[in-house]
Amino acid sequence: MVVKRRTIKLLLFAALCWWLLAPIAARALIVKADLPQADAIVVLSGSSTYIERTHTAADLFKQGRAPLVVLTDDNTRGGWSSAQQRNPYFVERAHEELVRQGVPPAQIRVAPGVADGTHEEALIVRDYVAAHGLHSVLVVTSAYHSRRALRALKQTLAGTETTLGMMTAPPGWQTPRSEWWWLHYEGWRSVAGEYVKLIYYWLKYG
Numbered sequence: 001m002v003v004k005r006r007t008i009k010l011l012l013f014a015a016l017c018w019w020l021l022a023p024i025a026a027r028a029l030i031v032k033a034d035l036p037q038a039d040a041i042v043v044l045s046g047s048s049t050y051i052e053r054t055h056t057a058a059d060l061f062k063q064g065r066a067p068l069v070v071l072t073d074d075n076t077r078g079g080w081s082s083a084q085q086r087n088p089y090f091v092e093r094a095h096e097e098l099v100r101q102g103v104p105p106a107q108i109r110v111a112p113g114v115a116d117g118t119h120e121e122a123l124i125v126r127d128y129v130a131a132h133g134l135h136s137v138l139v140v141t142s143a144y145h146s147r148r149a150l151r152a153l154k155q156t157l158a159g160t161e162t163t164l165g166m167m168t169a170p171p172g173w174q175t176p177r178s179e180w181w182w183l184h185y186e187g188w189r190s191v192a193g194e195y196v197k198l199i200y201y202w203l204k205y206g
Contacts, residue, residue: 035165
């Protein structure tokens, strides 16, 4: 009986610790580097989160933070579109969403190259910046991806004299809120999975 009570107390204590620490773990992944003005807003590709990212980018564009929105392309197709009778690429859907949110099509660009991962995507941003003579970029990504993305971009843009800013789409829409991420499959993918990716990136890229 005593052992059973101790077990219950330990389980309750573990549950309380998890309830307190899980949100902290999620918030620790979120970083920002605000930039009042930039030459371009760069929206990192994210097939499952393209709506929250493009809406954030459109809001920044309408605030006058940059005259141009640049999309990266992960070369991934989305679901079936009855209007187009095909499976559009997510970069196409992101373009459509930006236009729907009020960004003129003439002010939207797609950076060449396939973003197979965050490091490769950072290289694409670096090459685009160099090719178009940009001196500053305001990058938009999902909240839980921001720490790794900012690290990768700082590494690849080091020595280019490019001013880097980063803004995140707030969690709670396409990504779960930090308080309850562990109750959702997407939360485990975007929070717990992100820590695995951070360790991998640290080991591979330093």
